[in-house]
Amino acid sequence: MDYAEYFTNRPTDEITRDLIGRPLTFNNRTEKLGGYIVEAEAYMGKLDRAAHSYGGRRSPSNEGLYRTGGTIYIYAQRQYFFFDVACQKENEPQGVLIRAIDPVWGIDTMVKNRNGKSGVLLTNGPAKMMQAFGIHNKNWNLHFLSDSPFIIDLDNNHKRIAQEIIADKRVGINQSDPVWANKKLRFYVAGNPYVSDMKKRDCAYSNGWA
DNA sequence: GTCACGATGCTCT
DNA sequence: GAGCATCGTGACC
Numbered sequence A: 001m002d003y004a005e006y007f008t009n010r011p012t013d014e015i016t017r018d019l020i021g022r023p024l025t026f027n028n029r030t031e032k033l034g035g036y037i038v039e040a041e042a043y044m045g046k047l048d049r050a051a052h053s054y055g056g057r058r059s060p061s062n063e064g065l066y067r068t069g070g071t072i073y074i075y076a077q078r079q080y081f082f083f084d085v086a087c088q089k090e091n092e093p094q095g096v097l098i099r100a101i102d103p104v105w106g107i108d109t110m111v112k113n114r115n116g117k118s119g120v121l122l123t124n125g126p127a128k129m130m131q132a133f134g135i136h137n138k139n140w141n142l143h144f145l146s147d148s149p150f151i152i153d154l155d156n157n158h159k160r161i162a163q164e165i166i167a168d169k170r171v172g173i174n175q176s177d178p179v180w181a182n183k184k185l186r187f188y189v190a191g192n193p194y195v196s197d198m199k200k201r202d203c204a205y206s207n208g209w210a
Numbered sequence B: 001g002t003c004a005c006g007a008t009g010c011t012c013t
Numbered sequence C: 001g002a003g004c005a006t007c008g009t010g011a012c013c
Helices: A012-019 A060-066 A107-113 A126-132
Strands: A023-027 A032-043 A072-077 A080-087 A094-105 A150-152 A165-168 A186-189
Touching: A012 A032, A012 A094, A012 A186, A023 A094, A060 A072, A060 A080, A060 A094, A080 A126, A094 A107, A094 A126, A094 A186, A107 A126
Parallel strands: none
Antiparallel strands: A023 A032, A023 A150, A032 A094, A032 A186, A072 A080, A080 A094, A165 A186
8 A cells, every 4th residue: 555545534533543653763864764654643634723834724824724635834932843644635735743763773763862861751742753864854745655755654464453542632732622632642652762751650561562 | 750831943823 | 021731850659
């Protein structure tokens, strides 16, 4: 299956859930960095109060959401960057925010990129993950996944299976519209320590993998 | 280990 | 000029 097909043929929340456990890597020209996706959020487009494309809002900065499924949408907020992938067909501005990975490849380099922070602090949040990859700009915004150094491995044989995937409300959403703010559009591996805000006491021995 | 708060810059009004 | 799809630090368990 190619990216265009994977990111268009189902509802965005279903795609988001399916991404949990798949490898996400970034090739920095020297080596491969990355790990297994453990947390992601769905943004459901024009109707979603929390989405950047709510009400059809469109500008150069959120253009990526309007592109065809599989296009990278990198968003800057404060000094931090977020990695999203557009979902659905062109002009249907939905997307997935990758929030956290369980690091596997190039850990030493990622620790350096994070100024020596290691352990769960390495990648337990969307901006931390981008720092770990060494990304400090929007260079890859609007590129299609297959024309970028990012790889989301869609081979089912490479997907790690979570014991349990939790659906919960999204993080940091404005509560002015409680209906959308409380929709369960964030998916994560139960008990995995790299999930943002995961409490130590809630971590499972196996990190939540089957 | 958990909580609260202030830093900080890009985007749109 | 306000508002954020956040993070790190420092105070107290």
